[in-house]
Amino acid sequence: MNFIRTFLAGLLVVLAAAMATPAPVSAGELEDRVKALDAKNFAGKGKAIEALEALADPAALPVLRAMQEGLLFREKATKRIVIGVKAARSFEIFDALSGEALGVVKKRKLKKISVNNRLRGRLRLAIGALALTSGDAAARSSAAKALVKDADPTILPALDRALAREQEVEVAAVMGVARAAIQAKGGEKSARLAAISALEGVLDREVMVVLGTLSQAANEPDAEIRALATETLAATEASGRYYGMLETLFFGVSLGSVLLLAAIGLAITFGVMGVINMAHGEMIMLGAYTTYVIQQVFPGAIEYSLAIAVPVAFLVSGAVGVVLERSVIRFLYGRPLETLLATFGISLVLQQAVRSIFSPLNRSVITPDWMSGALEVNAALSLTYNRLTIIIFTFVLLLMIAALLRYSSFGLRMRAVTQNRAMASAMGIRTNWVDALTFGFGSGIAGIAGVALSQLTNVGPNLGQQYIVDSFMVVVFGGVGNIWGTTLGAMTLGIANKVMEPWSGAVLGKILILVFIILFIQKRPSGMFALKGRAAEN
Amino acid sequence: ADTIKVGVLHSLSGTMAISETTLKDTVLMLVEEQNKKGGVLGKKLEAVVVDPASDWPLFAEKARELLEVHKVDVVFGNWTSVSRKSVLPVIEELNGLLFYPVQYEGEESSKNVFYTGAAPNQQAIPAVDYLMDQGIQRWVLAGTDYVYPRTTNKILESYLKTKGVAAEDIMINYTPFGHSDWQTIVSDIKSFGAAGKKTAVVSTINGDANVPFYKELGNQGIKAEDIPVVAFSVGEEELSGIDTAPLVGHLAAWNYFMSADAEVNEDFIAKWHAFIKDEKRVTNDPMEAHYIGFNMWVKAVEKSGTTDVDTVRSAMYGITYPNLTGGVAVMNTNHHLTKPVLIGEIQSDGQFETVWQTPGGVIGDAWTDFLPDSARIVADWTAPITCGNFNIDTGKCSGQNY
Amino acid sequence: MIDPSETPSGKLVPGKSILVLDNVSVSFDGFKALNALSFVVMSGEMRAVIGPNGAGKTTMMDVITGKTRPDQGKVIFRDYHDLTRLDEPRIANLGIGRKFQKPTVFEALTVLDNLWMALKANRRIRAMFTFTLSSANRARIEEVLEVTGLTALRDDLAGGLSHGQKQWLEIGMLLVQDPDLLLVDEPVAGMTDAETEATATLLRTIAKSHSVVVVEHDMEFVRALDVPVTVLHEGSVLADGSLDTVQRNEAVIEVYLGR
Amino acid sequence: MSATNISLRLLGNDTGARVFLAAIIALTVLVPILNVAVPPDSPFHVPTYAVSLFGKYLCFALLALSVDLIWGFCGILSLGHGAFFAIGGYAIGMYMMREIGPRGVYGHPELPDFMVFLNWTELPWFWLGFDMFWFAAAMVVVAPGLLAFVFGWLAFRSRVSGVYFSIISQAMTYALMLAFFRNDMGFGGNNGLTDFKDILGFNLQANATRITLFVFSGVALIGAFALCRFIVASKMGRVLIAIRDAEARARFVGYRTDMYKLFVFSVSAVLAGIAGALYVPQVGIINPGEFSPLKSIEIVVWVALGGRGTLYGAVLGAISVNALKSYFTALAPEIWLFLLGGLFVLVTVALPRGLVGLRGQLARRRANSGALKPKLAERDPAS
Amino acid sequence: MLTVENVDLYYGASQAVRDVGFSAKTGEVTCILGRNGVGKTSILRAVMGIERIERGRVVLDGDDITRRPTYDRARAGIAYVPQGRDIFARLTVEENLQTGFDTLKRGDRAVPEQLFEYFPVLRDMRARRGGDLSGGQQQQLAIARALVTRPKVLLLDEPTEGIQPSIIKLIQRVIETLREKGDMAVVLVEQYFDFAHALADRIVVMDRGAVILEGARDELDEADVRRHLTI
Ligand SMILES: Nc1ncnc2c1ncn2[C@@H]1O[C@H](COP(=O)(O)OP(=O)(O)OP(=O)(O)O)[C@@H](O)[C@H]1O
Ligand SMILES: Nc1ncnc2c1ncn2[C@@H]1O[C@H](COP(=O)(O)OP(=O)(O)OP(=O)(O)O)[C@@H](O)[C@H]1O
Ligand SMILES: [Mg+2]
Ligand SMILES: [Mg+2]
DSSP: OHHHHHHHHHHHHHHHHHHTOOOOOOHHHHHHHHHHTSOSSHHHHHHHHHHHHHTTOGGGHHHHHHHHTTOEEEETTTOOEEEEEEETTEEEEEETTTOOEEEEEEGGGEEEOOOOHHHHHHHHHHHHHHHTTOSOHHHHHHHHHHHHHHOOGGGHHHHHHHHHHOOOHHHHHHHHHHHHHHHHHSSOHHHHHHHHHHTTTOOOHHHHHHHHHHTSTTTOOOHHHHHHHHHHHHHHHHHHHHHHHHHHHHHHHHHHHHHHHHHHHHIIIIIITOOOOTTHHHHHHHHHHHHHHHHHHOGGGHHHHHHHHHHHHHHHHHHHHHHHHHHTGGGGTTOHHHHHHHHHHHHHHHHHHHHHHHOSSOBOOOOOGGGSSEEEEETTEEEEHHHHHHHHHHHHHHHHHHHHHHHSHHHHHHHHHHHOHHHHHHTTOOHHHHHHHHHHHHHHHHHHHHHHHTTTSOBSTTHHHHHHHHHHHHHHHHOTTOHHHHHHHHHHHHHHHHHHHHHHOHHHHHHHHHHHHHHHHHHSTTOTTOOOSGGGTO | OOEEEEEEEOOSSSTTHHHHHHHHHHHHHHHHHHHHTTOBTTBEEEEEEEOOTTOHHHHHHHHHIIIIISOOSEEEEOOSHHHHHHHHHHHHHTTOOEEEOSOOOOOOOOTTEEEOSOOGGGTHHHHHHHHHHTTOOEEEEEEESSHHHHHHHHHHHHHHHHTTOOGGGEEEEEEOTTOOOOHHHHHHHHHHHTSSSOEEEEEEOOGGGHHHHHHHHHHTTOOTTTSOEEESSOOHHHHTTSOOGGGTTOEEEESOOTTOOOHHHHHHHHHHHHHHTOTTOOOOHHHHHHHHHHHHHHHHHHHHTSOOHHHHHHHHTTOEEEOTTSSEEEEOTTSBEEEOOEEEEEOTTSOEEEEEEOSSOEEOOSSOSSSHHHHTEEEEOSTTTOEEEEETTTTEEOSOOO | OOOGGGSOOOSOOTTSEEEEEEEEEEEETTEEEEEEEEEEEETTOEEEEEOOTTSSHHHHHHHHTTSSOOSEEEEEETTTEEGGGSOHHHHHHHHEEEEOSSOOOOTTSBHHHHHHHHSSSOOSHHHHHHOOOOHHHHHHHHHHHHHHTOGGGTTSBGGGSOHHHHHHHHHHHHHHHOOSEEEEESTTTTOOHHHHHHHHHHHHHHHTTSEEEEEOSOHHHHHHHTOOEEEEETTEEEEEEOHHHHHHOHHHIIIIIOO | OHHHHHHHHHTTOOHHHHHHHHHHHHHHHHHHHHHHTSOTTSTTOOOHHHHHHHHHHHHHHHHHHHHHHHHHHHOOOOSOHHHHHHHHHHHHHHHHHHHHGGGSTTOOSSSOHHHHHTTOOSOOGGGTTTTSHHHHHHHHHHHHHHHHHHHHHHHHHTTOOHHHHHHHHHHHHHHHHHHHHSGGGSSOGGGOBOOOOEETTEETTSHHHHHHHHHHHHHHHHHHHHHHHHHHHSHHHHHHHHHHHHHHHHHHTTOOHHHHHHHHHHHHHHHHHHHHHHHHHHHSOBOGGGGOHHHHHHHHHHHHHHOTTSSHHHHHHHHHHHHHHHHHHHHOTTTHHHHHHHHHHHHHHHOTTTTTHHHHHHHTOSTTTTOOOOOSSOOOTTO | OEEEEEEEEEETTEEEEEEEEEEEOTTOEEEEEOOTTSSHHHHHHHHHTSSOOSEEEEEETTEEOTTSOHHHHHHHTEEEEOTTOOOOTTSBHHHHHHGGGGGSOGGGOSOOHHHHHHOHHHHHTTTSBGGGSOHHHHHHHHHHHHHHTOOSEEEEESTTTTOOHHHHHHHHHHHHHHHHHTSOEEEEEOSOHHHHHHHOSEEEEEETTEEEEEEETTTSOHHHHHHHHHO
16 A cells, blocks of 8 residues: 555656646747856856756756866857867867867867866766766766765656666666665655665665765664664675675685786796896886887777787886896806896896886876776776786786796796706707797896886886885795796785785784794795705706 | 086986986086076086985985086986985085975975975875865775875874874875885775765875885776875876876865966976977976076076075065966065965876866975974075074074084 | 603613604605604614615605604604704704715805814803813814814815715714714715725624614615614615515515515 | 805815904904094094994994895895894884983983874884883894795795885885884884993993994994805805795795795895894984985995905905095095096996905906806896 | 826815826716715816816817806716705706706707607606605606706716615616617716616726726726726
């Protein structure tokens, strides 16, 4: 009985809303209100946005969007409101409403209609309301999502209208949640109870906030609603915790793969060849700079820049590695400790070279669109694309390296040469080639790591130094000369760090990890994957 | 001597080269400009550049070298507080003159140093005021674990509490230098900010850690409209190394933005571009600080007719010079400047759009009023006090080395 | 730390065992290098151990000197010390010296310093600063240099010695160390026939006042030693007795001597 | 390679060491005289600037010496020796902070300034006693020594060696750096301890104090050199080399190698601590930057450049690298890293025995005489 | 055929080999004998190119290979069984054998099954790390590894060291077989006189770095040779 009444009431609301759709407004009205956006102060602009929204005319959508993105201008000469699209030092402008192209003008000719954060929020609301009727499902969905966040009852009629019209099940579901969140806040008690129940298991933080507010006596006088809200919230939070753990794991693995990526080249130059390679970080740095250069050279191909950069960085760092090996390192085999001194010198030179060529400032490397944003598993767990990409990339790289070392004849030669150079030579292995290629290979891999790291951190002359200490730590922790050890070492450190961080804080967490490494090595004096038996001695 | 020597003590290598090299170039440019105008007191200026290599004790050694070996008349230099602390005894002992151009934690006023960067009350407090005005109720104070963030956050925490912010609405987080994995912290900020109240992050994160921090913010989808971040150490130069597209709307508080709409500023930028031969280079707040400091020094030297440190120092008090943002800066007797405070939002082109500005200048306060012990101390280098840390309770100066 | 002087010692106690291996097993990743090996060396006895490559002879010495920990079994030295619980320096200080199969000397030290290092003396840190060479020790070193034919090379770095010279140097080190029990792994590999004979004579002299275990593949040499022989095979004792009996043993011929 | 040097020295004709000792003694005596007694306008006058600069070099030299003792003779490559240096420095720094007393900026009778403005109300326990010089002086020796002892005991007992040891020593100094960076630790955070006024009542900025400190540094270096020589010339020295070369073999001869390593490691840490304690009053600051792993690597680089395993080579390396650094950073601030880095590379490739090998190398151009050619089997990369 | 002419070799200032010359003919076993430290190993290392020689020539089948790097000599057909084995400790037995493949044409890259018949223990231990083997097993592996390259000249430095009697007999037979095949020159350095004497076609006796006696085995007086080895 009760249910039917609610249903009917709902239907009525929807119908009423549908009928209330305003008639198209006159073009003049729209234009005036758009002009008003160019108010003197932010308060005036806010009013203008509200006025524009009130017209509920989809034609205003591009204007508002442009305003939010800072692309709305007043052409100084004509006082026209235009949308500008940046085109090399000048702007291509379009009429704000008609979209008519008005040519290309210099930046000086335009005055930007500036916004601040508060206005941006207001704009998002307005865009949301307008976008609910947009033709694009994704836009509707994200508009509805935004509504959950800003949950404002004034939007309810528009939302209902949209819900009624919605064909896509998923979008409708999001709209339903938004509607429930809004309804839960006030109105008829039975409708509120139903709305609260409907929110169970919705992991969206905003929804939980709504529930949280409702479960507090200070905010909600009605005990029954409070009880239900508390209960719903508890159930939702429980599943949230599970996803929280998954998130921590993801963070750990992703930190682990960054460590691994940074260390893996070193696992070859240091782990396999025994060169205490202080210039390893600089090889990473070269890779990162290569990415930068590629983006500068092909500004139109940002989306592919990383794909181009990976092989190029491999070649650049690899070539530098080969040159270093042939000119310096090769004189030092049999004197492994001296490699520390020489490579330290090399690292200073490379750093300064980069400083001289690219300036000491950090360089900006752009993240391609496909790597930005996050994969929303659900509201409680979203995995950022750049991290996902790096995890996958790292593992592919790892498998390739492992396969090369283990199964290719190059890997065999490499291991033979580094274990006993003279004897390898006596077996007919071209030791000088193998040495150069091995060092070049390790350096090249470091270069590839640099491409990936350029997506996470500064690209500057100090990039290498940031990673060198950690890299050595990882290689040694895992057990020198063992790629799988390095992998497991990196993952262990990554996950341990992330598990620890929430309760110890980042600083103490890092200290604890270091202490852990020290103590661990006491237990296993040759790292995690130590070689045992006689073979280890010679 | 037939030239007047200007020491430049900025790291050109090591971790700080990123920031300090620009300042070295700025001083060189200012010297060149001045020489074009005929120098000072009819003598040419000669810049003496050394590289303290981001090594703090080396700063002291180089400062001594500048003063004792090269006999410079003034030094422009330092970025980090610790490097300043390191040269301080040397400068004081040899009665040199140092212009320090970077925003810092305060709690210092040396006879021989002029602080042309912002004190906490010229950056942090106005920024928080602005955000409160924007309706922010919950605060994340995120910083690198060292003195400047610690002090600033301490000041802010007590300031926020006096403004009625509850303890549970403040989250404080410290990270090590060069922290690069921000996943957990950004995710924490996200949850902290999802509690219904409008939240902002006040960032005193230093140096290289900023880039990964902002990248993570962008990737986890935290937009400035949701949780704005206001930073005190991120300027145009830092932004030039970041893809700013995802950062639009985040804030910074400085005394200068490159985008400032003023004739002098455009002039300055044009000269900078000409000097550095790169149209893409940006200008930033510490550069303005050197610009002001340098010109004030020139004015003071001309006024006193000598480069003698004590004379020039007395001449400095009350000297004014136009800011690049319009208005004038004044050198106060506590060795700090009066300057306007600007709040800007990051734009997609890596520039800041000023969204708020103090109506007039703010007097730099060497000793903050928001910490009990330092509230009792004032700095005034003119009679009758004549010291950098006068305790108003005991009526005595303490901690002077001379 | 056990001071050797505090424990039952005394060089030769005829009729008593000096070393007992009791049911010792060692395995590496499932491969049994020693398989319930039991073996006794009497005080003052010299014993030759032979056996095919990989029989476990070197592993046995590793177990005695503390390099390898057995999976099971005990190694009792002088009825008192369970060697499986002690580390290498302690075992060495109890009076067990070893020559390795592959000659290992201190390559960065001179021949003389190598002998110095090995010389029987207090091994404590404090003693290092007060150490001076007594004339008896000096004479002993000279004598050993003579015996090993290294007199002319005394000031050469050990790293520059030829293979055979290193072999001799290591024997010399064992001599100056003067342990109660000597474990000698393939002492005559790489020596000429004449040297082999000399070594046999040397060992026989030593054995008059020491207990010795010798591992060799050179049957002439073993014959020259003229001592009881133990044959190891696959980690346990295959046969023992005099060389002649052993050489006639079919199993030994089959796995070791060949036809 | 260094072994030849050692044998030579044992034979008693180590001219290098003799020349070196004479030079250091001369420096220790002459510099103060030339500073005080020679009028400033004389070309022979040594300015105060140079006195404190040389004083700093001497401290670095002592530090390098301590590293050479363990690395050159015992093969222990410590990439964390800066930690002991810094701890010695902190110990004396704490004393000097306490000595400021009520003369701090906030005028607190007891607490150092940084504690006052971080709202500490009382002195943490580990600052107690540092108002007494003898206690601080004792801590200069005890604190680094104890840390080295505990760390070494853990490491050597479980036979951590080679690169594994190097890296955990690096982890140690890195962890200490992070810890000392924390303001909560009570050591002044990243600014460290500064603003010292005097030591034992003598004004730090007075010329006499400065010269005294310089002389003390010189004397400490000479004393430490004598001590190290005594150690390596005794039978101990040979055991250490034996351990460096073939640790396992040394154990089979009956040497408890872990104890030996622990001994030299602790001695070396104490020397490093003393170096730090002499360094801090001369440069006027101690901060966690001294713990940075890169600094520790630099120390090793000095030793390698000078020539490992000769003691005086380490001193030579430390002094020359730092002198070059002082010189280049002023002369060629933009490109000095090219010069220094290039020098490192050049020395390693051209002078396998470091700067001290130069003489010998010139004398015997023919083949690398006396040098052991690596045999077929190469050494373990860690040794 | 391998010819060594007038070789001088120094370690630092001290001369280890003086004006040494000999030749090893295909299908013959050339034995180098001498007491400890007379330079036998040094001359083999010089032939292999591991040690630099001061003077003299090494000629293989008419080609002067004195200036060629070691691996080129290996590719030209010289194989070396070093004293002290020099097994690749961390490679498995199988991999140790495969290191010889670089001297072979792609199609020939296989380990001859015959080797496992000579040294059955290697078959059992194929997957074990070389460094874990016992001394004698390593020695067998070193010989097998050299044979993988199917050399024209085989340099053996005390190959019987540490090997059990039955296998020594076997090695003796193997060398005889190789000689009989007639496509290989064998240079054998040996202390074990009976073994050497039984195999040798030619004998070279060295003392203090120089050759003091050289000739076909049958021409030389055995007692004379022995005398040179004893003093
Ligand atoms: N760490 C290890 N891992 C695997 N197998 C091992 C290891 N150490 C020894 N072995 C095996 O144990 C067996 C015994 O080796 P051991 O060295 O004791 O033989 P041995 O009797 O001394 O032989 P030889 O006469 O050849 O020196 C051998 O088969 C060897 O391969
Ligand atoms: N790497 C080296 N450095 C210096 N001297 C060396 C080196 N290798 C060998 N010698 C010296 O050269 C001489 C010849 O050594 P070599 O190894 O050739 O002798 P060998 O005849 O093979 O002796 P053995 O029968 O003992 O193996 C020896 O006196 C030895 O001391
Ligand atoms: Mg054996
Ligand atoms: Mg030999």
